[in-house]
Amino acid sequence: MTSAGAPAVPSYASGISEVPLLGDTIGDNLDRTATAQPDVEALVEVPTARRWTYAQLREDVDVVAMGLMRAGLGKGDRVGIWAPNMAEWTLVQYATAKIGAILVNINPAYRTHELEYVLNQAGIRMLVSAEKFKTSDYVGMIEKVRGSCPALEQVVIIGGPEWEALVESGRGGDREELARLQAALSPDDPINIQYTSGTTGFPKGATLSHHNILNNGYFVGRLCGYTAEDRVCIPVPFYHCFGMVMGNLGCTTNGSTMVIPAQGFDPEATLRAVAQERCTSLYGVPTMFIAELNHPDFASYDLSSLRTGIMAGSPCPVEVMKQVVDRMGMTEVTICYGMTETSPVSTQTRADDSVERRVSTVGRVHPHVEVKVVDPETGLTVPRGQAGELCTRGYSVMLGYWEQPDKTAESIDAARWMHTGDLAVMDSDGYLNITGRIKDMVIRGGENVYPREIEEFLYTHPDVLDAQVIGVPDIKYGEELCAWVKLRDGVEGLTAEQVREFATGKLAHYKIPRYVIVVDEFPMTVTGKVRKVEMREKSVELLDLADAAAVKNA
Template identity: 70%
Template sequence: MSGTGSTATRADPPAEPAYAHGTGTTALLGDTIGRNLDRAIAAHPERDALVDVPSGRRWTYAGFGRDVDRLARGLAAHGVHKGDRVGIWAVNCPEWVLVQYATARLGAIMVNINPAYRLHELEFVLNQSGIEVLVASTEYRSSDYRAMAAEVRGACPGLREVVHIGDPEWDELVSGGGGLPADYLAVQEASLSCDEPINIQYTSGTTGFPKGATLSHHNILNNGYFVGDTVGYSEQDRVCLPVPFYHCFGMVMGNLGITSHAACIVIPAPAFDPAATLRAVQQERCTSLYGVPTMFIAELGLPDFASYDLGSLRTGIMAGSPCPAEVMKRVMAEMHMAEVSICYGMTETSPVSTQTRRDDDLEHRTETVGRVLPHIEVKVVDPSSGITVPRGTPGELCTRGYSVMLGYWDEPRRTAEAVDAGRWMHTGDLAVMRDDGYVAVVGRIKDMIIRGGENVYPREIEEFLYAHPKISDVQVVGVPDERYGEEILACVIPRDPADPPTLAEVAEFCAGRLAHYKVPRHLRVLAAFPMTVSGKVRKIELREEFSARP
């Protein structure tokens, strides 16, 4: 049939799906962590590998390698073999880093334990993962690790040894491998596969006990390497790490991202201290600084902030929770971190899936969490159907690739709930993939507020309120409302406690600039937010506390 005179029209092309895969010219590393460390030692034996500012101790790569090997031999002499679980329950210190690399040498599985854990949490992790040897701090602030470890031992039949850092048994452990054959570690390492489990990290669940994300050499070594590669690390870089080592931010994006580029790890303090962090940057001429947004806010808020010489900084990473655009802009302008990067991820994905690039403009580096890293896939799906949505449409962000965990330790059912048959990890985060492939996270599925049938994303309101002159920090949550189902509560920390914002001032600030249904109807002025040790705000506590009386 001739088309002449036909009234048929060509259908519009289908919308671009919210899917992207990371390409690059650099291949994945096929190393184990130990073999990768050997490459850095061979290439740069005399460069600084690790500096502990509080104690003044320093290691070159050659010296760090020797101490890692001594500890690995000591662990082996104490009966630790490939696949055995070794717990590390400590604040940030050089020994934490030594344990990380020594267990990797042996193929033992290091289990990260949150230093904030108390007895019932510690007992659960020790038993659930089957830890045989526990390396722990002695005490820090209100935590008496020695007393707590002694108390739970009777309830943990698999735990056969506890070694406290700094006690005589630590020295015995380190020196205990002298009787092993000279080639013991080389023989052990030759038997290791990069796909074997090397690390268990417990995710901080909001209800019930946490799950142990089990990660391989391949998972975390590659993720650390590509995060470091994206910010341009080389052996010239010195990276200040005030973030906790027990979390992926510290030990993967930090330690492994640093040593895989033969750069230097700088420990500013056992736990986050804003002044100690800036002193370490100044003293060690650090080129990179890590932190969650609340850490950068605390550093910028120091009364003597302007007195620190931060001119050596060029880059860094802000991650762990949504990064406010206003804070990011100040970090770039006032901390000299022009190349600072935002990373997005989760423990189960080793952790980073998307990251901003060094040459991204300000808008991309403040309004998105970047684009997918090399060798990783991301997509945004309808949470109810699992179908990939068009770009520009909110949905659940999913990740697939080398970075997806092996599974939750000894919990196949919970693994199957998180990782589908196609090996996609479902993050639980609501996101939008833009036309250019960059991703904006708009909240958690469980945090989304449904007000009178309208979907409200707290992140959008938070970003807007960060620009209020009286607000230093803000968290938005939904609270029950008889008429609308949920109403919007803004919890704020004022810039000046003596002059906090009022609800009327917040409403006036929003008027005509936010849709009426997004304007907070309740306000709470707080001195601080409830936080996890890794610096994430516990929104569930805010909701629970204020649901009955917003």
């Protein structure tokens, strides 16, 4: 600031809105929508051709809720869900919300090590699980860990006799008792725990309330212009906020239709679902859109119904955004930025933003939310145009990490600002660019991976003396994992294939390093800290990744 001039404009913005926040619980809000438009289609599961109107969805949700009640579950009890995208996932999501049970999302890619941790850390009383998915034998894995999970009383396998019994029991349930339970819930009650990979080797459970996720889904949908005419194709996983909040809650709060194209992402199944169901909106992380655009039969699918959609979860390449607009007809596509801990969305581009803004920024602050960019050292807000750490505050900030107040205090400050760990720049009009991360988190195809967790695991390999894991650029996934390892004396070498063999079955596939570089020393600072920035630069050179590094992102 010069002595005569005005102070620089600070990198702060608040989302002014004439549309009030919803004061409902998730159950009450679903009932409201179902009463207003009982005959509108609510849910379509394309692989099984099952369909629900809003009246039918409400009925089936109530039946599952009463089944859970009769199984002895109620407000505050934790119910785990371990399954790919399927209608039953959605039924359990809303049924638990109706009775105030806390839904714990378990990543379908988890293996025994991670499953056992989450079951115990959340104190899950009932686990609702698919029988299997892809190469995962869920039933077998549950049997392996069940004896070491004392809180786990009941396991219900979807499609199995336990599920049938739960539903049958619910059909004979007491509707007045359900209504009483539902009426006794507060929008501020915790209703969902989502695990994010932990920087200290284990995931942390971001605990979210009705108020957090109901409103975030509602405003994401409003900014996409959703009405009862909209049909949203949701190939992104339900266990993420992207699927269950921006997808499911985005639809039910705005009266739109949820379309499940497949259990897991499949580009052809997604294109087929959009064409067959005349979807108006399509979600995905950049890798999904790339796979769809590059599908050999892309041109044979009629995508003319598409109007909007969301690309999020990973840095969005500018060229991909342009192709989504030009070749898929998603002229109103938006980019969202957020994190699980903020329910998730904090900023979003708008349909009326210029094409340049919509393909090269993560948009402006969301309604009823505040954002600021601060100097990571001083905590002071930096002037617009200057890089710093992005912080966000408002209704969307989580209640905290489940039973980890110390970890919560590291992320949420005394004024309730959530520190994202992301570096950002805010321009003069309030649009944000994400320029990097303070933390070392790697985002691989929309999955958050913390190097520390992988490093801790690699230390258990008999040949590894020390390990450092970084993210390196990748054209398909945005980033891939690269492990630099120091080997024990006498060990000749270690290949990526050998590491993959060692990790398979113990770590989720997306956490297994694609590249392994054997070194004698790590680059260090004078104070003895590993220089990961330098490691990244050298890895790009050694692995010949210059083309991937050159991809421009929003």
